[in-house]
Amino acid sequence: MVNDYFQFLDYGGTLYYYLFEFANFSFLGLLALYTYKIGLINLNSLIVWLAIFFTPLVFNYLLFSPYLFGDQFLYSGEAFLLKTNGQSLYQMNHIDFASKILGSIPLPNFMTVTSLAFSNKLLLFLTFLWFKRYFDDENKILLFFLVPSLLLYSSLALRETLIIIFSILFLISMIKNKYLLALIFLYPIYVLKLQMFAFLSLYFVAKVIFRAHKSNKHAAFFVLSALVGSFILESEILTVVNQFRIGFAAENFRVDGGGTSYAAWNLYGDDIAQALQILTIQEAIIKSIINLPQILLLPMPWNWTSLFHAFQTIESIFLVCLFVYISIKNKNYKNNEFILLSIVLLLSLMLLGLVMANEGTFVRYRFTLFYPFLLAALYIFRNKTNFSKF
Amino acid sequence: MNILKKINLKQKLALTKSYVKEYFLVKKSIVAVGVAMVLSLLIIQITVPKFYVSAVLREAKPLETQGISIGGAPDGLFSDILGVAGSDGNYEEMISNMRSYIVAQRLWDKGWGSIVFGNGQIDEDYFNNIPKNHKLLDRLGSWILGYQLYEYYSAHDLKAFISDSVFPRKDIRDTNITVSMLSSDKEFAIKFIEAVILETDSYAKEYLIAKSNEIISASYKQLAVSKNSSISSALASTINSEYFKIATLNNDMPYKVYFIDPPHSSEYPVTPNIYAIFISAIIISLFLSSLHSFILKNKDEIW
Numbered sequence: 001m002v003n004d005y006f007q008f009l010d011y012g013g014t015l016y017y018y019l020f021e022f023a024n025f026s027f028l029g030l031l032a033l034y035t036y037k038i039g040l041i042n043l044n045s046l047i048v049w050l051a052i053f054f055t056p057l058v059f060n061y062l063l064f065s066p067y068l069f070g071d072q073f074l075y076s077g078e079a080f081l082l083k084t085n086g087q088s089l090y091q092m093n094h095i096d097f098a099s100k101i102l103g104s105i106p107l108p109n110f111m112t113v114t115s116l117a118f119s120n121k122l123l124l125f126l127t128f129l130w131f132k133r134y135f136d137d138e139n140k141i142l143l144f145f146l147v148p149s150l151l152l153y154s155s156l157a158l159r160e161t162l163i164i165i166f167s168i169l170f171l172i173s174m175i176k177n178k179y180l181l182a183l184i185f186l187y188p189i190y191v192l193k194l195q196m197f198a199f200l201s202l203y204f205v206a207k208v209i210f211r212a213h214k215s216n217k218h219a220a221f222f223v224l225s226a227l228v229g230s231f232i233l234e235s236e237i238l239t240v241v242n243q244f245r246i247g248f249a250a251e252n253f254r255v256d257g258g259g260t261s262y263a264a265w266n267l268y269g270d271d272i273a274q275a276l277q278i279l280t281i282q283e284a285i286i287k288s289i290i291n292l293p294q295i296l297l298l299p300m301p302w303n304w305t306s307l308f309h310a311f312q313t314i315e316s317i318f319l320v321c322l323f324v325y326i327s328i329k330n331k332n333y334k335n336n337e338f339i340l341l342s343i344v345l346l347l348s349l350m351l352l353g354l355v356m357a358n359e360g361t362f363v364r365y366r367f368t369l370f371y372p373f374l375l376a377a378l379y380i381f382r383n384k385t386n387f388s389k390f
Numbered sequence: 391m392n393i394l395k396k397i398n399l400k401q402k403l404a405l406t407k408s409y410v411k412e413y414f415l416v417k418k419s420i421v422a423v424g425v426a427m428v429l430s431l432l433i434i435q436i437t438v439p440k441f442y443v444s445a446v447l448r449e450a451k452p453l454e455t456q457g458i459s460i461g462g463a464p465d466g467l468f469s470d471i472l473g474v475a476g477s478d479g480n481y482e483e484m485i486s487n488m489r490s491y492i493v494a495q496r497l498w499d500k501g502w503g504s505i506v507f508g509n510g511q512i513d514e515d516y517f518n519n520i521p522k523n524h525k526l527l528d529r530l531g532s533w534i535l536g537y538q539l540y541e542y543y544s545a546h547d548l549k550a551f552i553s554d555s556v557f558p559r560k561d562i563r564d565t566n567i568t569v570s571m572l573s574s575d576k577e578f579a580i581k582f583i584e585a586v587i588l589e590t591d592s593y594a595k596e597y598l599i600a601k602s603n604e605i606i607s608a609s610y611k612q613l614a615v616s617k618n619s620s621i622s623s624a625l626a627s628t629i630n631s632e633y634f635k636i637a638t639l640n641n642d643m644p645y646k647v648y649f650i651d652p653p654h655s656s657e658y659p660v661t662p663n664i665y666a667i668f669i670s671a672i673i674i675s676l677f678l679s680s681l682h683s684f685i686l687k688n689k690d691e692i693w
Contacts, residue, residue: 038402
């Protein structure tokens with residue numbers, strides 16, 4: 001019911017909230033039952049996906065306040081505004097774009113902040129249906145969709161799931177040498193997250209222009225060219241890197257007087273900005289190598305403030321071990337496609353480590369980057385890697 | 391054709407039909423939908439319909455006052471680069487004042503406490519003695535732990551009521567402020583929102599007038615003992631500036647904000663959303679009955 005103009009009613013954790021969102025869960029549940037009935041998924045998948053579909057009801061309001069991930073209200077507000085009267089608050093930026101996609105998913109209710117999380121879940125389920133076709137054993141793939149961070153981010157009204165899905169689609173298309181299709185998938189990533197676009201573009205250039213997936217020599221030539229290129233374009237690269245370093249530091253900035261973020265940075269951030277500046281490419285390389293283990297294992301134990309952080313660190317270690325396991329199993333590390341994938345992942349992680357500031361945010365960024373590469377590695381060695389001994 | 395063969399549309403269609411027959415067109419599902427409809431009706435019946443009452447405000451431009459600029463970094467250096475809205479002094483001050491005890495106290499003195507918590511009688515003896523009906527659990531807690539519960543409603547309760555029910559909102563990059571509340575009594579809500587906004591603005595104005603008066607009084611004292619001509623001149627300038635402020639504030643015009651749209655109510659109640667409740671209940675009942683049928687049919691495999 002539309003009353004003269006848009007109003008976002010925050011149902012909070014009331015009976016209505018659970019009624020409307022349980023209806024969304026039920027709709028997805030019926031869909032899961034249907035896919036089982038027509039033989040698209042097996043019984044294990046059905047049970048697991050019913051549980052996965054239920055998770056949005058567990059996180060927001062029940063386990064933590066939705067304001068912990070306050071951006072959810074931006075995406076929800078934008079989606080509801082677009083659905084109600086077609087007006088956009090943000091015009092063609094990532095919030096508007098993500099809200100348009102998530103808001104277009106046919107769900108029974110878009111009533112609360114959690115509704116878009118169910119859109120995320122449905123998209124993730126469709127990705128699972130598509131991805132598992134390449135594998136003999138559906139159950140093993142199912143395990144990769146049970147990674148806790150994926151469960152968390154897809155249970156919130158955020159853009160992370162969309163970025164992960166488009167990145168997976170891009171990487172698999174690239175591995176299958178479908179470059180035009182890959183380019184199409186690169187566009188939404190450009191709108192949704194510029195950093196991710198830069199990282200994946202690196203892969204595109206390496207494969208299409210340098211043919212770095214053909215042999216080790218090609219890969220080495222690509223790395224060398226990237227290094228030489230970075231020296232030639234030193235000032236341009238450093239300007240962008242420094243801008244991001246300062247931007248992220250400013251976002252995370254706090255002063256004792258209670259000032260936070262950009263407002264406080266505008267007053268007190270000048271001296272710190274000077275200290276954050278990277279002056280040479282050599283310095284950038286050294287810093288990124290030093291920060292690499294940290295970005296891989298975020299959040300670090302000395303920054304843990306809750307059990308949740310410890311859990312995230314364990315998950316980080318597990319995912320890194322899984323990637324290493326995939327690479328050493330059957331000497332997969334000798335595969336040129338995998339070598340290129342690993343090089344791009346490593347370079348991307350180094351770049352991410354270079355601009356790292358707020359741990360909470362970067363745990364999210366790291367996962368969004370790492371997970372699609374993990375699935376891409378799995379795809380390369382589909383039906384070759386046995387996880388029973390892992 | 392090849393793709394169609396691969397998908398095997400005919401078989402999928404047959405399976406879909408069988409799915410609908412097996413799970414939806416059975417007595418259990420129809421009964422479940424019936425029960426869901428009855429429950430929905432019950433929920434709708436016990437829910438009090440609430441109207442959306444809102445007012446749109448615009449921030450009044452700040453007065454240009456004489457004084458010495460203390461400088462500072464340019465506003466929104468990173469806000470501009472990263473598209474983040476900058477700080478919003480007027481709006482934040484308005485929220486602080488709106489949710490302050492002082493504004494609640496002023497509204498209380500005008501009898502709003504009686505309208506919200508009592509029978510609306512504007513009599514000081516009455517509205518200062520409206521008894522509180524504490525919940526049984528609260529009474530039990532106070533008895534066990536040995537503390538006293540407040541006997542009567544006060545301006546603190548009105549302050550909590552304002553914080554919980556009146557919501558100011560200013561969207562990113564928007565210039566207008568929307569103040570809204572949900573209420574079953576739209577006449578009350580319209581008057582209450584208006585009173586809260588006007589009282590908040592009036593308090594901001596009176597606070598500044600009182601502040602200017604204090605500055606003038608202190609400046610006069612300093613002027614009387616000052617022997618330095620440049621200090622005397624600066625003090626005189628300050629006094630002039632503060633008198634100018636008082637002159638511009640001492641009127642009935644709005645100060646921080648003014649109404650673009652006066653408070654008005656939605657035509658229909660926005661909650662409960664009857665259609666959404668019925669549709670949700672039907673979907674939930676279909677799912678639960680289907681799940682039950684599925685578990686019964688596959689219990690050996692599941693366990």
